[in-house]
Amino acid sequence: MRVALCTDYFYPHIGGVQSHVAGLASELERRGHEVAILTKQLKTDLLNCFLRVSHGKIVYIKPIFPLPIIIVPPKPTDIREVIRRGGFEIVHAHHAFTPTSLLSISAAEKLRIPSILTNHTIFIASSAKYVWVPASYILYPYRRYINKACLITAVSRAAAKFIEHFANGKEIIVVPNGVDIELFESVEKNTQPEKPTILYVGRLAYRKGLQVLVRAMPFILKEFPNARLIIAGKGYMDGFIRMLIKTLNLEGNVRMLGFIPDEKLPELYASSSLFVMPSLYCESFGITLLEAMASGRPVIASNVGGIPEVVKDGVTGLLFKRGDAEDLADKIIKVLSDRNLARSLASNAKELVKERYGWPVIADKMEDLYEKTLK
16 A cells, blocks of 8 residues: 655654654564554654655655744645645545645545554543533634544553544544554563662643652652663753752762663663653653563653553553652552562563564554555
8 A cells, every 4th residue: 555644743852652653664564564654743854855765665744834843834735735645545644733734634525545543642631521622612723634544543541532632423433552562572681670760751831740750750760879860852941950959968869961862772671670661641641651661671750641541550660640749759669679579570561562562562453454445
């Protein structure tokens, strides 16, 4: 099949949607499908650029205004022309609330090409019908464009429940995020690091909850004085996190690495004792959870959004109360203190990832849906 994967941002912009699109594109291409990624141009030197990379062809479409802001759309006629010239059989848009993906669905409808829309997002109070059903009519353009899709999927049950508020009674099919298991297995280490090492990988944004993990460190250090926290990522909270580290006298126990390229992540996971995802809200899934689990590392995460769908408390990881630094510290101390528990959590999680979240498994589901929409 000739498949267009449409998203507002792609590399060099980093995020969960980008990782999902890249992984799906690579697996579909490996199976012999022709894949192109349609995305919004971020840099002027990429205008009309067709790049051949490991996961297919990337088509950069110029936004109406040369601003790196997600709400600035490309020209609808440009999207329609790119899709028409590409001869695509399937248009698969990613993210239900951004202009490029929604305009791609509209273009597909005009060109009579089957389309699928994948929702990667949830918002605050995402399950509150009394809030979001009325809001979906106030935000009618979104509702209108979303319902142009022939089929709607979501990366988690939480994300599916949220997009239901905008869909006109359509069935929402859950197809989760995936992970390249072989990549993370390739550098797996069975030995523990010399010091208890806690790892965070993600954006430095308030909703990601890194500040909760930093506040948990003084409690952890009472039990493990040589424990260290490794932070990989960048974002607008960088300055605040550094100030918090200094205020809590944690400079000797916390290391901020900044942005880490994808190819270096497997080694980073392998060098840690455990991984923490301390999100506060709006976490529809969490791809870094899968990466840590595929790396054979125990995970601890907050009990929010779609996280409990991946982390079964006490079986494939531990869940803690959202925003509760002491509860998080207790869970981390529990894993660091009990090698048998750590091994059990990591082993169970790895089996789960292999069974449900490898890209071949995810691509099987997407191929079935593509064929369904073509009938």
